[in-house]
Amino acid sequence: MSKTIVFGHQNPDTDTITAAISLAHLIGAEPVALGATNEETQYALKEFGHAELPIIKNIAETGADSVWLVDHNEAQQSAADIKDFDVAGVVDHHRIANFETANPLFYRAEPVGCTNTIIHKLYVERGVEIPANIAGLMLSAIISDTLLFKSPTTTEEDIKAAHALAAIANVNIELYGLELLKAGTNLAAKTESELLNSDVKSFPMGDQTIRIGQVNTVSIPEVLDRKAALIAEMEKENAANGFDQFILIITDILESNSEAIVVGGDTSKIESAFNTPVNADVVVLPGVVSRKKQVVPQLTDAYNA
Amino acid sequence: MSKTIVFGHQNPDTDTITAAISLAHLIGAEPVALGATNEETQYALKEFGHAELPIIKNIAETGADSVWLVDHNEAQQSAADIKDFDVAGVVDHHRIANFETANPLFYRAEPVGCTNTIIHKLYVERGVEIPANIAGLMLSAIISDTLLFKSPTTTEEDIKAAHALAAIANVNIELYGLELLKAGTNLAAKTESELLNSDVKSFPMGDQTIRIGQVNTVSIPEVLDRKAALIAEMEKENAANGFDQFILIITDILESNSEAIVVGGDTSKIESAFNTPVNADVVVLPGVVSRKKQVVPQLTDAYNA
Numbered sequence: 001m002s003k004t005i006v007f008g009h010q011n012p013d014t015d016t017i018t019a020a021i022s023l024a025h026l027i028g029a030e031p032v033a034l035g036a037t038n039e040e041t042q043y044a045l046k047e048f049g050h051a052e053l054p055i056i057k058n059i060a061e062t063g064a065d066s067v068w069l070v071d072h073n074e075a076q077q078s079a080a081d082i083k084d085f086d087v088a089g090v091v092d093h094h095r096i097a098n099f100e101t102a103n104p105l106f107y108r109a110e111p112v113g114c115t116n117t118i119i120h121k122l123y124v125e126r127g128v129e130i131p132a133n134i135a136g137l138m139l140s141a142i143i144s145d146t147l148l149f150k151s152p153t154t155t156e157e158d159i160k161a162a163h164a165l166a167a168i169a170n171v172n173i174e175l176y177g178l179e180l181l182k183a184g185t186n187l188a189a190k191t192e193s194e195l196l197n198s199d200v201k202s203f204p205m206g207d208q209t210i211r212i213g214q215v216n217t218v219s220i221p222e223v224l225d226r227k228a229a230l231i232a233e234m235e236k237e238n239a240a241n242g243f244d245q246f247i248l249i250i251t252d253i254l255e256s257n258s259e260a261i262v263v264g265g266d267t268s269k270i271e272s273a274f275n276t277p278v279n280a281d282v283v284v285l286p287g288v289v290s291r292k293k294q295v296v297p298q299l300t301d302a303y304n305a
Numbered sequence: 306m307s308k309t310i311v312f313g314h315q316n317p318d319t320d321t322i323t324a325a326i327s328l329a330h331l332i333g334a335e336p337v338a339l340g341a342t343n344e345e346t347q348y349a350l351k352e353f354g355h356a357e358l359p360i361i362k363n364i365a366e367t368g369a370d371s372v373w374l375v376d377h378n379e380a381q382q383s384a385a386d387i388k389d390f391d392v393a394g395v396v397d398h399h400r401i402a403n404f405e406t407a408n409p410l411f412y413r414a415e416p417v418g419c420t421n422t423i424i425h426k427l428y429v430e431r432g433v434e435i436p437a438n439i440a441g442l443m444l445s446a447i448i449s450d451t452l453l454f455k456s457p458t459t460t461e462e463d464i465k466a467a468h469a470l471a472a473i474a475n476v477n478i479e480l481y482g483l484e485l486l487k488a489g490t491n492l493a494a495k496t497e498s499e500l501l502n503s504d505v506k507s508f509p510m511g512d513q514t515i516r517i518g519q520v521n522t523v524s525i526p527e528v529l530d531r532k533a534a535l536i537a538e539m540e541k542e543n544a545a546n547g548f549d550q551f552i553l554i555i556t557d558i559l560e561s562n563s564e565a566i567v568v569g570g571d572t573s574k575i576e577s578a579f580n581t582p583v584n585a586d587v588v589v590l591p592g593v594v595s596r597k598k599q600v601v602p603q604l605t606d607a608y609n610a
Contacts, residue, residue: 109409
């Protein structure tokens with residue numbers, strides 16, 4: 001008996017979880033997850049009456065003989081034993097790296113803001129009807145990945161797909177979208193370590209390793225109230241893991257602005273990347289919401305200059 | 306002024322050349338080639354009144370600022386300076402390996418018999434009309450890659466696309482198809498080096514580099530009459546280029562069988578991949594016509610075992 005599973009990346013976000021659900025429904029597979037959902041995703045699952053996905057530790061334990069990936073392709077972001085399996089299909093919107101197959105496969109990547117925008121196209125191309133609750137989950141992913149279309153990663157195709165999905169799910173995008181994004185900003189209950197690690201990646205820049213985390217909030221000052229404790233934890237992580245610099249981007253999802261706490265390393269790189277001073281370990285980043293488009297390339301340039 | 310180029314793999318075959326033409330027409334780009342066309346492709350270009358493509362040595366010389374690949378993705382099959390460019394898009398039907406980008410891209414791969422089958426879908430999805438001569442070239446590619454639907458790589462989608470394209474081009478598939486395939490079997494006039502290099506690719510397997518060429522014929526014995534001279538040339542190429550093993554697949558397009566000459570490396574890998582002995586440098590491969598489906602995966606497994 002053949003069994004196909006679909007999963008997204010480690011430290012799952014709303015797009016990764018809901019893309020597993022929506023693609024699995026389309027191709028007749030089983031959606032699973034590589035970790036626990038965050039509060040934003042929990043809100044979306046509850047709103048549209050979908051159960052949490054089973055969390056797997058590795059592929060082998062599932063007995064699956066066919067594997068599809070969504071919202072990622074790089075092995076270090078995937079299941080621990082991904083290299084033991086030949087991936088049958090991928091739907092993604094990231095760069096391709098550290099990914100290899102032995103056989104021809106289905107691979108669909110487009111440079112859009114959200115994986116579910118591509119999956120929406122697959123449904124349309126194949127003439128398959130999207131159930132209302134899955135449409136609601138797919139819409140949630142687009143809202144989440146584009147910060148309600150405010151992120152510079154947003155494309156016309158994301159906006160078009162979101163409106164089509166909102167019509168199927170019978171949802172007001174603005175009203176629901178703000179509630180969804182706010183559900184992910186309940187930071188008070190989280191420890192400093194949880195805040196730093198909820199959405200964090202390491203980037204090699206020049207000969208340095210730069211750690212960049214991001215949290216969404218409706219009040220940057222509330223997060224900055226915890227600055228001393230955050231800095232202490234960031235120093236600890238730098239020392240323990242050999243990060244040269246730790247940057248925590250705190251993004252106001254209502255105002256589409258960020259401020260960042262910077263710990264360790266050469267702060268002049270930050271100042272030259274963003275053309276603004278670092279004051280008391282904090283840099284103000286007006287209009288910045290996307291780590292991928294508005295922080296990493298600028299900082300990479302500064303470190304390579 | 307922005308300039309986008311599209312090209313297929315080195316040692317171009319009919320699919321690689323015509324996919325560059327058909328995709329370039331769809332996306333408004335310039336098709337180029339990484340080498341001279343073979344006789345089969347020349348026959349198709351002449352039949353449908355299309356000029357030969359400009360042959361480029363590297364991407365830099367073209368002044369292009371955007372690069373799309375068709376019918377391949379692996380760097381060693383691509384332009385010499387491909388690693389200096391970030392690929393914007395790929396349309397392919399092969400495995401993914403030795404391919405990496407810094408940025409999100411358009412990637413469309415499907416496990417079908419021919420790149421042009423996928424490009425036909427792109428035209429349909431985007432509602433773009435296919436000019437009759439380009440339809441004829443795309444049909445030629447499907448005939449070539451599927452050996453008139455006899456290769457196990459053939460899918461229902463290839464057959465469907467071929468019939469749609471034949472209707473646009475106003476071509477009888479069987480009659481034209483046999484003429485096209487026969488145009489590629491005129492081996493007597495070719496030197497050993499030309500035979501080896503008309504359709505050849507390098508594959509990293511384990512820590513080895515395996516070179517696999519293929520020729521189509523209507524008489525395998527006629528090709529094997531030249532075995533000694535072919536082996537001498539294969540030894541020369543192995544030594545000059547650091548190939549660990551050279552395999553020349555000789556395929557009878559009428560009987561859908563192959564035999565292969567093997568030079569260098571560990572022949573026990575061949576024997577375990579195909580569960581049959583190598584006798585006097587030749588292995589008999591009944592029913593084998595597809596390098597991609599019936600040779601590369603089996604041999605990759607053997608080298609990774």
